[in-house]
Amino acid sequence: MIRCGMDLGSRTVKLVLDEDGEITLKRSFDTAAFYREFWKSNDGELRVDTARLGLPESGLTVTGYGRNAVKVKGAQVISEVKAHCMGAARQTGLDDFVLLDIGGQDTKIARVSGGRMENFMMNDKCAASSGRYIENMCGVLQMPLDEISRHFENPARLSATCAIFGESEIIQKITEGTPPGEIAAGVNLSVVKRVLPMLARFPDGPIVFAGGVARNKAVTYFIKERTGREVIVVPEPVYNGAIGCAYL
Amino acid sequence: MGKIGFTTTVPVEVILAAGLIPADLNNIFITGADPGDVVDRAETLGFPRTTCGWIKGIYLSAKEAGITDVVAVTQGDCSNTHALMELWQADGMNIMPFAYPYDRDRDLLRLQMRKLMDALGTSEEKTDKVFRELAPLRTKLKRVDEMTWKDGNVTGAENHLWLVSASDFDGDRDDFEARLDAFLKEAEKRETAPTGRPGAGLPAVRLGYIGVPPIFTDIYETAARSGAHVVYNEVQRQFSMPHDTDNLYEQYARYTYPYDVFGRIRDIKEEIKLRRIDGIIHYCQSFCFRAIEDLIVRRELKLPVLTIEGDRPGPVDARTRIRLEGFVEMLRDMK
Numbered sequence: 001m002i003r004c005g006m007d008l009g010s011r012t013v014k015l016v017l018d019e020d021g022e023i024t025l026k027r028s029f030d031t032a033a034f035y036r037e038f039w040k041s042n043d044g045e046l047r048v049d050t051a052r053l054g055l056p057e058s059g060l061t062v063t064g065y066g067r068n069a070v071k072v073k074g075a076q077v078i079s080e081v082k083a084h085c086m087g088a089a090r091q092t093g094l095d096d097f098v099l100l101d102i103g104g105q106d107t108k109i110a111r112v113s114g115g116r117m118e119n120f121m122m123n124d125k126c127a128a129s130s131g132r133y134i135e136n137m138c139g140v141l142q143m144p145l146d147e148i149s150r151h152f153e154n155p156a157r158l159s160a161t162c163a164i165f166g167e168s169e170i171i172q173k174i175t176e177g178t179p180p181g182e183i184a185a186g187v188n189l190s191v192v193k194r195v196l197p198m199l200a201r202f203p204d205g206p207i208v209f210a211g212g213v214a215r216n217k218a219v220t221y222f223i224k225e226r227t228g229r230e231v232i233v234v235p236e237p238v239y240n241g242a243i244g245c246a247y248l
Numbered sequence: 249m250g251k252i253g254f255t256t257t258v259p260v261e262v263i264l265a266a267g268l269i270p271a272d273l274n275n276i277f278i279t280g281a282d283p284g285d286v287v288d289r290a291e292t293l294g295f296p297r298t299t300c301g302w303i304k305g306i307y308l309s310a311k312e313a314g315i316t317d318v319v320a321v322t323q324g325d326c327s328n329t330h331a332l333m334e335l336w337q338a339d340g341m342n343i344m345p346f347a348y349p350y351d352r353d354r355d356l357l358r359l360q361m362r363k364l365m366d367a368l369g370t371s372e373e374k375t376d377k378v379f380r381e382l383a384p385l386r387t388k389l390k391r392v393d394e395m396t397w398k399d400g401n402v403t404g405a406e407n408h409l410w411l412v413s414a415s416d417f418d419g420d421r422d423d424f425e426a427r428l429d430a431f432l433k434e435a436e437k438r439e440t441a442p443t444g445r446p447g448a449g450l451p452a453v454r455l456g457y458i459g460v461p462p463i464f465t466d467i468y469e470t471a472a473r474s475g476a477h478v479v480y481n482e483v484q485r486q487f488s489m490p491h492d493t494d495n496l497y498e499q500y501a502r503y504t505y506p507y508d509v510f511g512r513i514r515d516i517k518e519e520i521k522l523r524r525i526d527g528i529i530h531y532c533q534s535f536c537f538r539a540i541e542d543l544i545v546r547r548e549l550k551l552p553v554l555t556i557e558g559d560r561p562g563p564v565d566a567r568t569r570i571r572l573e574g575f576v577e578m579l580r581d582m583k
Contacts, residue, residue: 065566065570068566068569068570078577079570079573079574079577079578080570080574081574081578082574082577082578082581116581116582117578117581118552118578118582119552119553119578120574120575120578122567122571122574201546
């Protein structure tokens with residue numbers, strides 16, 4: 001049986017095909033480009049052109065920020081937080097854990113108990129702890145994402161109250177002569193500091209880390225260091241939501 | 249003095265006993281033609297962006313409605329009201345401060361209410377008469393509430409509107425009661441619960457709404473579309489004075505909103521049990537001190553709580569919507 005999961009994220013759209021429990025296809029598209037190419041208007045409704053994407057007629061489950069704006073024919077729609085919990089459960093085989101998902105704009109934390117989501121929190125009105133914040137800082141530091149994620153030693157002190165004001169804060173650090181690696185470590189730590197109060201609300205069980213920011217090794221390091229808890233990064237952090245959809 | 253504005257619920261019986269028209273400035277602001285524009289204009293005048301939308305809204309709404317006399321609640325609401333009343337005073341308006349004593353001291357409360365009677369030119373006897381006259385109307389509001397959680401033939405949105413309007417009875421208690429009678433008659437005839445349940449077979453999730461009334465215009469509709477029935481509006485219910493007492497002063501001593509959070513939590517816990525509530529939406533206004541009380545709310549309530557924050561008037565934003573939908577979906581899965 002073929003099942004398809006689609007995660008209409010704020011930065012990228014992720015697609016996963018699951019054939020009899022085996023992931024046979026993973027694809028990722030820039031969100032804006034995806035809508036330009038695979039979106040069509042039908043009787044005033046915006047629909048994803050599933051035929052052009054070569055997707056099956058049935059067995060499609062959709063999640064993500066775009067799910068309220070776009071219709072996907074024949075698809076079941078679930079919330080992001082549920083999709084990510086399902087994805088994390090599938091990827092780790094765990095039934096009891098705390099999900100931490102840091103994506104392009106959102107940070108989600110959920111407690112999963114006995115395989116069922118029991119409670120969750122999401123950041124609100126501010127994306128200073130999100131993937132987009134780190135991306136912006138890469139631009140200012142002129143450092144690729146992979147490079148930034150390696151730095152965790154001597155983190156520079158950053159307030160990071162705002163993803164935009166954070167840029168001028170970094171420029172000030174550069175002019176003060178702070179080594180770029182230490183600023184990068186400060187960026188990674190400031191993301192974690194934003195997430196810690198939310199993690200503290202769900203203090204029991206291992207943390208299962210998903211979303212694009214889970215590929216950042218320094219962020220993972222700081223979460224372990226600051227919480228003293230076990231942190232498991234899922235094998236496919238970016239596709240976690242889509243995998244959760246295909247798992248339903 | 250014809251119309252008496254007020255910044256949050258005050259003993260409306262006193263205003264009515266004085267033969268004056270009560271005007272809850274929050275209601276005037278949020279039901280105005282373009283409340284978002286009012287907030288924008290208040291910011292243009294210099295109100296900080298990072299302050300409460302209600303304060304900004306009621307500042308201009310009162311002035312534009314031509315209200316010159318305001319009862320300002322200086323204790324039992326928030327300190328932003330202090331600056332607001334000072335600003336109105338500087339503009340030449342007549343401000344009458346009213347303070348709910350934090351510890352519910354009955355003597356102090358009685359003194360405050362008597363001072364308000366003096367300021368408005370009425371007596372304890374006349375006020376007590378109005379209190380007794382309002383009893384049947386308050387009983388009807390209790391019926392609206394009961395039909396929401398017990399019978400299921402009044403929606404969360406309708407419950408919100410009727411109860412929140414009880415602070416000033418829309419300025420005309422006779423007309424309000426006549427409309428309420430008509431509503432009850434119509435709602436009693438409804439056969440099925442208008443819970444906005446999408447699709448067949450999905451269990452309706454029973455939500456409780458706690459915190460100040462929302463600045464969002466469609467939060468109840470959004471919840472209903474997700475398959476949830478709001479069966480409890482905490483503060484709005486308090487505005488309707490559902491307390492079983494035949495003493496005017498006792499009614500305002502039992503009113504939970506202006507006092508400590510623990511009295512509110514006792515009330516919320518009782519209603520959660522009675523109304524079989526699955527989850528709580530805790531609404532906090534952006535930049536409000538009550539967001540700190542969220543810590544106590546979460547510690548005390550042993551069921552899932554979704555805290556949502558509203559800043560400016562208008563429909564629920566996309567981010568709040570996806571969180572609300574996720575919350576309802578989770579509660580449904582837990583049932």
